[in-house]
Every structure is written in structure tokens, then in C-alpha cells.
Amino acid sequence: MRPPSPADPEAWNAYLAEGNATQPRKRVAADVLIRDESGRVLLVKPTYKPGWDLPGGMAEANEPPHEAAMRELVEELGLELALGGLLVVDWAPPHGPWDDQLCFIFDGGVLDGVRADELRPRDAELSDASFVTAADAQALLRPRLARRLDVAIRALAAGLPEYLYDGTSYSPMAHGF
Template sequence: MKPPAPHPSDKDAWNAYLAEGNAKQARKRVAADVLLRDSVGRVLLVNPNYKPGWDLPGGMAEDNEPPEDAVIRELSEELGLRVTVHGLLVVDWVAPHGPWDDQLAFIFDGGTLGQGQVDRLIPHDDELVEASFVTLEDAQNRLGDRIRRRFMAAMDALADGRPRYLRDGVPTA
């Protein structure tokens, strides 16, 4: 039989009890991307060198890093961009696949970049081969299935102002 939980007034015992429970909980990988547009409505895609295909700008969150902070950090590191996150567009629960456990993938609205930012946009580290503003149709053609579904849900959320929750890229009822 499991011993009773300590009383919260015994702070050391209570924190040890909570830490034990925390150590047994599942951990989730968190990806955070951003939807950025230029003044004519094209979207920014990046071509990373560490995986095949094009992607939205962003990346993986570090330990205990909020997703919106992760996307701001990643854009600064990879593209030298300072962006303001305007809101959440998509949360996608991605099922385990290949060697990977499940993850939560977020897409945030990064708004529209000014022409000066667009003109100066180049990769700032060796993780990206290229960054390019493309039409919606071109984005759909360049993105792989999983990220394409997430991207289209983000575009729908942007259009009607309602964030989307997906399971493996599929909207839930």
C-alpha cells in the first residue's frame, strides 16, 4: 500500500513528493514554428540542411522553454529576425513515428514583415540552406504531407481567427 501524501505545510516533504510524481510523468517534445508573410501575402519557408524538404521557420523548444519563446529564439538564431508573436494558430499532437516519441507542434502568427526585413533575409547559421518567400500554391508543393496539413490549418486559422487543434495533422471534431 502506498503511503499517504505529505501535507503541503511540510514544504520539503511536499516538494519531494511532487518531484517524485513529476519524474514519472511523460515528457513531450515541443516544436514551435511561425507563419510569416510579406506585403504581397507570400509565406516564408526555410530549407534546412538536416532533414529533407522545406519547412516553416522555427524549431524545437529547449528544456522548460515556452513554445512562443522557442520560435522567437529560433528565428533570431537562424535568420537574424526579431519577431513579435501575434497569437496561436495551430497545436498539432504528432503521434510516435519512426524512432521519435510523440510531440506537440505549435504554429504561431508572426505577422507581416516589412520590405526592409524581407530584403535583408538570409540564413544566419549552418542549419539552413535557404529561406524564401513563396506563394500559397508553391508552399503546398514544397512542404511534406505532415507539415503541409499543419500549414493549411494555420492558413485557415489566420483567415477566420480561430486556432486549430490537430491530431497528426487532422482537425478534430
């Protein structure tokens, strides 16, 4: 059976909606690289999972990643920022009970001393927020996120975003593509 034609908008939209309903969905995480005046990076300590994380969180249905990041900053830290550019997009493969996901890191800029010193968790999802050196962040973060942060810092310096494949720089040859 042939698909309907766009010339019949009702049938065409029903056809597209059926295809949309059967397409896989991707989870989307949107984090922010925020620094203080001495170059330390902001980490947050979630209450709902072990370890430290970058500020940000999961996008809601049909929410753009940058808006998800800004929403999470306001909800969790009371922090309103105009985000800079995209630093990283990382495809994370299925792990544990989770399907794959797309992970974004945006540039959150540098907070002045007063704003950085006054930064505190604002909801029950976080127990702490702290600026740490990049080296200390590497030791505190899960390995995949530590790799992602390292690349985000490099991308910030280079002025170019980077695409990652499971936390490592994408190379078709290295990944067998």
C-alpha cells in the same frame, strides 16, 4: 501509504518531484507563419534534414513555445519579431524513432518588402529561406506540415486558433473519442 500533506512542505515537494520525474516528457516544436506583402509564406531549408520547413524549431527544456520560436528566428534568420497570436496546436503521434510531440504555429505577421528581400539564413542549420505561394508551400512541405500550414492560414483568416490531431482538425467523433 498515504502521500504527504502540503502542510509538510519539504515532504510534499519531494513527493511532487518524484511524480514529476516519472511523468512522460513531450517534445515541443514552435514554428512561425511569416508572410510578405504579397501574401506569400516564408519557408526555410534545413541542412540537417531533407525538404523545406516553416521557420522555428524545437523548444529547449522548460522554454515556453513562443520564446522558442522567437529564439529560433533570431538564431537562424537574424529576425526579431513580436509574435502575434497562436494559430495552431497539433499533436503529432510517434513516428519513426520519435516519440509524440506538440507542434505550435504562431502568427509572425507580414514583413515589408525591404525586410523580406534582405532575409537570409544566419547559421549553418539553414541553407535557404524563400517566400513562396501557399500552393507552392503545400508541394514543398512534408504532408503533415503542409496540412498544419493550411490550417494555420485558415486560423489566421478566422481569427481563431485550431487544435489538430496529427495534422487534421480534431473531431472527437472522427477520432473515435
